[in-house]
Every structure is written in structure tokens, then in C-alpha cells.
Amino acid sequence: MTAYDLFLISPLLALAALAMLVIVVDLLTRRTGLLVGVSFVGLAAPAALSVWQLVSLSGSGQSELMAEGSVVLYTLSIDRFALFFNFLILAAVGLVVLVSNDYVRRIERLQGEYFGLMLLSATGMMLMVAADELITMYIALELTTLPLAALAAFLPNGRSSEAGMKFLIIGAISSALMLYGMALIYGLTGSTRLEEIAVALAAGSSSGLIPFGSMAALLAVVLLLAGFGFKMSAAPFQMWVPDVYQGAPTPMVAFLSVASKAAAFALVLRVFYIGFDALGGDWWVLLAGLAALSMTIGNLVAISQRNINRLFGYSTIAHAGYLLVGVAAIATAGGEEAGFGPSSVLFYLTAYTAANLTAFFAITCIETRINSSEIADYAGMLRRAPFPAIALALALIALIGLPPTGVFIAKIHIFAAAINTGESLMTWLVIIGVVNSVISAYYYLRVIRVMFLQPAIHTERLRASWPVNVALGVAALCMLWLGVAPGAVLDAAERAVVVLVAGG
């Protein structure tokens, strides 16, 4: 292990150290404001180290950091792709820390643990997006999931315990399935490294009759997808989503719904585009099927929801579906446009992060004060809490995929990538996607209607502390900025996915 290795994993180390520091600070002082401050300011360290890595990347003129004899680089790829997600995850966790300022006051005794666990989970996510070796991936997934399971059960009520339990048990089952899939892959290819797996699969995939070349490979891919599907919250692995979203602390749900999803999609892109590159002709059909299922189930069930957190639970399932459209859009043309699908996924994840954080921050603001997450209790919210209500309305408009928000551009990009593949099946998928967007307009707008049109039952104004308002404002501005001037992020996304498609 060299000093260079330490440099490569320094953002991870810094974040893990920050998590410990927060718990120690909590032991000493027990002041919420200080905890929020330390957690937020401390994030500057991993962020700065990530920037340093990015600068060294640009200096080396390559898309991936490399060194002779590095131990770390046997299991991790520190490349533009990983760094893109590092910044996304750090931004999300930073904003969630700020917005927790009011909310955590209801969990008097465990505030240090709350922030510590959240930062640890973020560490796991940053490991996950860089992992290019199966065992590292597994460890990263567990490091991400276990703190979140604990966080889900943080509130002293039955629903929260149920949420934690469900998340833990279904998470355990899905990792077991995934582990089995990984074992099969190892048995089939003799390696746990994605690059070597790709080489072995390319050599072996000659028999054209069975999908994926062999039944073992088919089973392995399906099992792996089951594990990833849990993290992506894609149907049919979505059962835990509504209950966890309803029971768990809302800021944690915000974090779960964006950062965890983003990390999972990063993993899926890496595994499928690098490891299973040779089988590309087969797995995109599988992913397209999951996409159609997720979009449809998520949107149809969301229609009848009365609880805003459950509604967003189903909405996030639907968005996993839209994202899978982009993953499935593996360009058959190759060449310059090969990165169209993956880059659209990266941009969608960024835009979705901004929109969903805005929505959940607004919900957190409101829920902290009225202690309810029933949509009916949002009546007249425009008068009671104008800023969160307008921000939530904008976020809902964004999630429908309407301009002027980032998700609008992202949806167009993802669907364009799908049509660009030239497969008629993908065109049908796009049609399913746009019809689903129409369905989603109905239930998203219903929330706006309640907030804007129905008279308020109570009239007192709801106020939030300034860190909460700042977090909400920043998220909302990002959401609009991505819709008006998406160029910079789109460009970054395209450069980030070069490592995935360089071979194609």
C-alpha cells in the first residue's frame, strides 16, 4: 500500500472520519446546531479531496487515475464516473444534513448517531460508485444499507420500527440473492474483477441459442439484478419502498430516495456496461422489461395514495423505471453516440436528485410543524407556508417532466437515447414512458391542487429555521438551473461515461 493508494481513497477516509468525529462531538456537547455545523462543514474535506482527484485526472489527460502496483486500483476505479457520483452524493448528504436541523430535535438522544450513520452510509455509496470488483461492491452495498436500516427505525413509533425491519430483512434477502449471483459469475469466469469478467464472457459467449450464452450466466444476471433492483427500488423488487418511505424519518427518506438510488444506478451501469459488455444484446431486453414494469406499477398505484410519503414511494419506483429506460438504451451504433444512454442516466439522476430533494425538503418543513404527512392536511398550504408550498409545487411539476426544470431535459434526453438505439422495442418503451408521464400528472397535480386551491383548516403560519430554508432554496434553484442551463452537467455526464463505453 503506497501513499498514492491513500490519496485514491482519501475522500472515503475523510468521510468515514467525519462520521466518527460527529459521534464524538455529540458525546461531548449534545448541541444540535453544532452537530449540523460540524457535519456540513466537515463535508468540505471529502469534497476538496474529490476535487483534487478530478484536477489530477485533468492533469493526466485521462479519464481514470492509474498507477503501477497500486493495491486500491485492483478493486476500485477512481475515474470521472466515480467522481461525478461523489459530488452528487456529497451534495445530497450536505443538503440533507442542513434540512435535518429542525427534524432531529424530535429524536433527542440519538442525534449524533443520526448524522454519523448518515455519513457512514454516504461513505458506502462513494465506495459503491467506484467499485469495479464484486466483493468490494458487496461490502459497499452492505455499508450503505445497514446504516440506512438503523436510521429507518430511528423514530420511537411502530411504523418506524416496521420500516427499519422491512428494510433490513428485504435488504438481507436481496443481498443474499446477489451474493449467489456473484458466486455464479465467479464460477463461470474465474474472476471477481469486472474487466476480467468481461474478457472471460466475451470469449465464452459463442452459443447463440440460449440468452447470455449459458444458463448459468442467465441465472447470475437475474440474481444480480434482483439485488440491484432492491437498491434501485425498481419493480418487482419494490415491496419495501412505500412502507419505509412512510415510516422512516423524512430527511433520511430524502437521502435514501436520491443518493442510494444514484449509487445503485452507478453500480448497475458499471456492472452491465463493463462486466457484461459482451452480453449487451441480451440484457437490455431484460432491463427494458423491468423499466416498463416499474413505470407502470409505480404510477398506477400512486394514483390512490393519500399519504404524501407513500405517494413519493410509488413515484420513486416509477422514476426508477424511467432511469432503466436509459440504462437499457445501449447504443447499437457504437462510436461517438455510444455514451448516449449512460450519460442520459447520469443527467437524469442529477435532475431527479435536485427535484426529489426539493420535494422532500418541503415535506420535511411542513411535516416538522404539522406532524402529519396526509395529503389532506396540506390544504391551504400556499397560505400557511408559501415558500415550501411553491417549492413543492415546482418539484411536482418537475417530476411530471414539465419545463422549466431539469427533469424535463433529462426525460427528453433519456427517451431520445432510447429512440436512437433504433430498436422498435425501445420505441415502444418510450411510448409506455410518455403515457406513464401523463398518468403521473394526475396524482402529482392533485397535491398541488390541495395545497393551492383548498381552504386551510388551520391558519397559523409555519416557519422553519434558516438552514432548512437554505437547503430548500438551493435544491429548488438547482432544479430550475438544470432546466434552463443544463449544458455544463450534460457535458460532465458525457465525459464521465467515457470509461464505460471506451471499449464500444
Added chain:
Amino acid sequence: MATGFTGLLTVTVFLPAVAALLLGVGAVRGDRNIRWFAAVVAAADLVLSVIVFVSFRPGGDQFQLVDRFDWISVETMHASYLLGVDGISAPLVMLTGLLGLCAVFVSFHISHRVREYFIWLFVLQTAVLGVFTALDFLLFFLFWEIELVPMYLLISTWGAGRREYSAMKFLIFTILGSAFMLVAILAVFVSSGVDSFNMTSLLEPGGALDATRAALPMGLLFWLFFIAFAVKLPTWPVHTWLPDAHTDAPTAGSVMLAGVMLKMGGYGLLRVNASMFPEQLQTYALPVVALGVISVLYGAVVTLRQTDLKRLIAYSSVSHMGLVLLGLGSVAAVGGALSDAGLTGAAMQLFTHGTITGLLFVAVGILYEKTHTRHIPDLGGLANRMPVVATAFLVAGAASLGLPALSGFVSELLVFFGGFRAFPALTILAVLGIILAAGYILWMLQRTLFGPRPSRWDDLSDASPVELVPVVLLVVSIVAVGVYPAWLTDVFRDGLEPIVNGYNAGIAGVGR
């Protein structure tokens, strides 16, 4: 390819949005001040839109007053902020400015959430102006979608009756239509060969839209676009949202809806279907015209049975907008000297129907404000109590049924000229619809304005000076087009020339 940055269109399009922003941050306070602020902004925007119309030079470049800069420029996607007007859009921009001002003046009586009301009205106006001027598909679609939200809120908050149902119905129909359009736009984008959403490069003769590398069959693309625009127009059988939305919308909502938003559908048909898919339009001319004629007749027959003034006007709109399809389809089937008559008529119909229906809704709005009813059997003999409103009704009604010297006559005549050469039988059927129009309009006027007056209407007052402004503006524009249509038809013909030339060349090619 159009380049440059003039700025005039940008200012025209975004002036209402800036005003909405100013209202939103509370720069203007007090209901009275907000109303007059809105009136000043709308008047300024009308002046700007008239300047746009006047500075458009027929015979010059196809697209003028272009504003352009790169908006999204990455490897996989190029979209630009590209605004410009041609002969088709310049009159529609002016129409939007005109009706925007009328919408503000008919809204002076609104007292519920005044600030929000004008914010949404202005956002709506920016979106509609954007649709008419955007020459980049992504931008076009963006404006097309933005328009949904303010209209939804205008109907559901300030409407009447089953307003929430109507608002949602409007939204679902339109968004479903635009979902089809999105698929088609994306397919055009990936088949353009230049990774660009730029419409002007697709519109050039033999443009980049190449059937051989289209991601979807060209016929399918044609129909995907057609459905999106037909919902907006609206055409039978996707018209059912219109009567509900019109009936329950506030007056200004109805004015904007009938006056300019339906025109977005007609504009889309001209800009996209007729211009980019000439061969497909030629192939499918018969079904397109048939849909149009069904709309004309169905709309007219249903209109006869209406007892609600707004519903009556709404169904008459379905009938009148059917003529746009007749004119559109006729171009594909004729060549030679008169080949542009039908198309020019269709475009003229967009403008004239906008002013006529706008005026009808303004008149109904004023009437409803005084009587609180739109139920025709409750009314009667109002002419000598409300002479101004009655005059507005009479002018709009006469124009609507196609009386010569008023604007409706011009557009309908042109459509029938074009249509008769191409589809004589169907055109004769459509003319029947116009005869029915005379029936329902005159009957409506007679039952509302003349005859015995129920005693409770004895002390009705006439339109106030504020309400007089839109009436005068619209009456003047209706008469001006009717008496001397050339100032408008020349501009439209200039815009339609590339399309017509394309068809004539195509027909000559077939003849060889």
C-alpha cells in the same frame, strides 16, 4: 440557416413573464394597482407584437427577427434558443398580443387572489408567444408544455361550475397529445442526421429529415404530430375537453383558450405536418379532410342544441376549426394557380376565428357579469338595455356566420375555394355546416338580444369603459380584415409559399 440576435422577439415573448415575476415578488401592491400594471404591460406587449408584425417584410428571408444562441450544446444533443417569425407566425404573434390585452381588460372585475390571477395569465401569454416564435423543437415543446400549468390553475381556481373536473380533463387531453408529440420530436431529432432540434434546417427544401434514416416510419410520425395538434385544435373525436374547459373557465381563460391556444394546434399543423411531411399529407389528405368535415358538421349540429352561451360558442369553435383541416388537406391535392387558396384560408381562419370567438367570449363575459346567467332561455330583449354588448354580439355573430365585409367571410371563402377543387363533395358538406352556423348564431342572437325582456333585466347597465376597450379593439380588427384582407393574406401567403411551392413541384414531378 438563420442566425443573429435582434432581441425584439425575446422582449415580446418574455415581457409578460418578467411582469409575472415582478408581481410574484410583490413589486406591485394593491388590487387596483395590480390591475392597471397588468393593463400597461399587456398594452406594451400588444405594441411590441404589432411592431413585430409590421417589421416583418414579406418577400425577405423566410424567417426574420431571429434571436439565436446555443442553449444545449453537448456531443449527443444540440438545442438552441432560436426565435423567429415567418409569414405564418407573425400574424399569430400579433393576435396573441391583441387577445392578451383583451384578456386583461375583461379580468378587471376579478377580486379573488388578484395577484396570482395576473401572474398565471402572463405566464400563459409568454408560453403561447413562445410556441408561435420558437424555431427549435425542444424550445417549441418547452413552451407548449409550460402553457398547461397556468391554464390548469386559471380554470381550476377562478373558474365556475365543475371547474376542477374541467381543468383536469383539459390537462390530461393536452398532455396526452403532447406525449405523442414528444415521441415524434425525438424520432425526428435522431433521424435528422445533425443531432439538432433546429426546425429551420428541417424546413429547408429537401431538409435534413430523411425518410431512409427515420427512426420511425414517416407516416407514423405524421400521425403522432397530427394527434397532438388535433387535440389542441380540437378536432372530432378528441374535442370533448373543449366545451367543459370553455364553460368553466373564467372569461379571460376562455378568451385565451379559444383565441390563441386553439391556434397553437392549427399553427403546429401548418408548421410541422404541412411543411415537414408534404408527402405524408398528400397520402393522408382524404382522412384529414374527412376529420375536418366531420368536425364542421358535428360541431354545428351539436351547437344548435346548446342552451349555455359559452358551451354554444365552444361547440361552434369545434365546427369552425374543422375548416382548418379542410384547407390544410386541400393543398395536398391541387396544383396550379389557386393551390394556395385553401392553405391561406386555413391560416386566415386561425386569425379570424381568434378575433371573432375572442369577441364572443368577451361579450358573454360582460353579459354574465351583469346577469349572472349564461342560460339562453333566461335571457332575452337585452339589446336596448345593453346596446354596446349587443353590438359586439351582432358583429361577432355576423362575422362568425361568414357575412361579407367581416373577417370570417374571407377565410371561409378561401378555404372553400381551395377545398372545392380538391374534394368537391366533402366541401359541399362543409358548406352545409356554414348554413347551420347561420342558424345557430341568428337563433342565439334572437333569443338573447331580442324578443320580450324578462322584467328582472330592466335595470341592467351597459359595458363599463374598461370593458369597452376589448370590444372596440376586436370589432376594429374584425372589420379591418373583412374590408381589406390583403394586409393579412399577403403576409400569410408569404409564409405559406415554401409549402405550396413544394407541393407544386411534387405534383409537377408526378406529372412527368
